[in-house]
Amino acid sequence: MVNLKSGATFSFPPALAQGLAGGSPVDLAEVEVTPSGNGLHWEKLDADFSVPALLAGVFGMAAWMAKVKMKAS
Known part of the structure; x- marks a missing residue:
């Protein structure tokens, strides 16, 4: 869950x-907000995401997104 400065979640x-x-769950809970406040970083999982990209529905690279889309169909 991401709580935005605007109050939105x-x-x-x-x-x-x-x-x-x-x-x-332990690894997922260990998330850091980047200094700019626009990114999220999971050190143990070697994962980084832009908050604006997440809000736009981008959850990974194109190939990953294609797999996710196929599962949802």
């Missing part, structure tokens, strides 16, 4: 996000 299932799928 955004959440997504980790299984949608490249690098977070299969992460343990």
